[in-house]
Amino acid sequence: MIVRHFSEITNQAVETDDAVAVTIRWLIGKDNTDALFYMRQLEIAPDGHTPYHRHGGGHQVYILQGEGRLRTETGYIPLSPGTFAQVLPEDMHSFENTGATPFRFLCLIPRD
Amino acid sequence: MIVRHFSEITNQAVETDDAVAVTIRWLIGKDNTDALFYMRQLEIAPDGHTPYHRHGGGHQVYILQGEGRLRTETGYIPLSPGTFAQVLPEDMHSFENTGATPFRFLCLIPRD
Numbered sequence: 082m083i084v085r086h087f088s089e090i091t092n093q094a095v096e097t098d099d100a101v102a103v104t105i106r107w108l109i110g111k112d113n114t115d116a117l118f119y120m121r122q123l124e125i126a127p128d129g130h131t132p133y134h135r136h137g138g139g140h141q142v143y144i145l146q147g148e149g150r151l152r153t154e155t156g157y158i159p160l161s162p163g164t165f166a167q168v169l170p171e172d173m174h175s176f177e178n179t180g181a182t183p184f185r186f187l188c189l190i191p192r193d
Numbered sequence: 194m195i196v197r198h199f200s201e202i203t204n205q206a207v208e209t210d211d212a213v214a215v216t217i218r219w220l221i222g223k224d225n226t227d228a229l230f231y232m233r234q235l236e237i238a239p240d241g242h243t244p245y246h247r248h249g250g251g252h253q254v255y256i257l258q259g260e261g262r263l264r265t266e267t268g269y270i271p272l273s274p275g276t277f278a279q280v281l282p283e284d285m286h287s288f289e290n291t292g293a294t295p296f297r298f299l300c301l302i303p304r305d
Contacts, residue, residue, distance in 0.1 A: 082263075082265055082270075082278070082279065082280060082281060082284050082286070083278060083279040084263060084270045084272070084276060084277075084278045085276070085277060085278075086273075086275050086276050086277075087275045087276075087277060088275065108255075108277045109253060109277070109279055113279070115251065115279065115281055116253075116279070117230060117251055117253055117301070117302075117303050118229060118230050118253070118301070118303075120253055120255070120277060120301075139227065139229055141221055141228075141229055141230070141232055141301075143220075143232070143255075143299060145257070151194075151196060153194055158194075158196045160196070161198075163198050163199045163200065164196060164197070164198045164199075165196075165197060165198075165199060165220045165221070165232060166194070166195065166196045166197075167194065167195040167221055167225070167227065167228070168194060169194060169227055172194050174194070187255060187299070189229070189230070189232075189253075189301065190229070191229050191230075
């Protein structure tokens with residue numbers, strides 16, 4: 082049983098090409114051998130965004146705070162607290178902050 | 194790509210023995226064949242709690258709203274928004290609302 086608050090977890094800059102003003106906390110990550118899957122909390126500052134990219138693993142996302150949008154190949158989808166999303170493998174996607182406050186969400190991915 | 198708000202999902206009573214004032218929304222569930230894992234949002238009314246039980250599958254939990262506590266075999270652990278938890282398989286556990294407002298959290302479980 083592990084119980085912690087996200088604020089106890091180091092907030093790391095995401096330094097991937099084309100990530101702008103994005104930080105990540107690995108709440109349940111690779112150092113946790115009991116992880117069913119990985120739980121990350123991302124934060125995007127105003128005017129920031131994650132890379133517009135695709136990859137093999139999917140995402141399951143839940144918006145916690147702020148206002149944003151999801152860029153897809155067919156347009157933009159608004160995101161606000163309580164919105165959840167399933168990004169399938171190889172779907173092009175980027176998360177963008179469209180508000181004036183931090184945009185925060187959970188992003189869950191399969192192990193490895 | 195699926196993007197929806199939790200309020201679009203039916204809120205169902207949890208009728209398991211010993212569940213008190215608990216409802217659940219299956220945000221990403223068994224009808225979703227692309228699910229990496231299942232994402233459920235639970236809500237416990239004031240004075241309610243989930244069953245105090247154990248089972249084979251683990252949980253990964255993230256607290257969204259309200260105040261509660263996690264009952265374990267070694268005592269109670271306070272829970273507030275931004276707290277995350279990993280309940281291992283066969284850990285005894287119950288989530289309880291200790292506040293005056295709804296206690297809401299995400300509970301992620303493996304497929305099947």
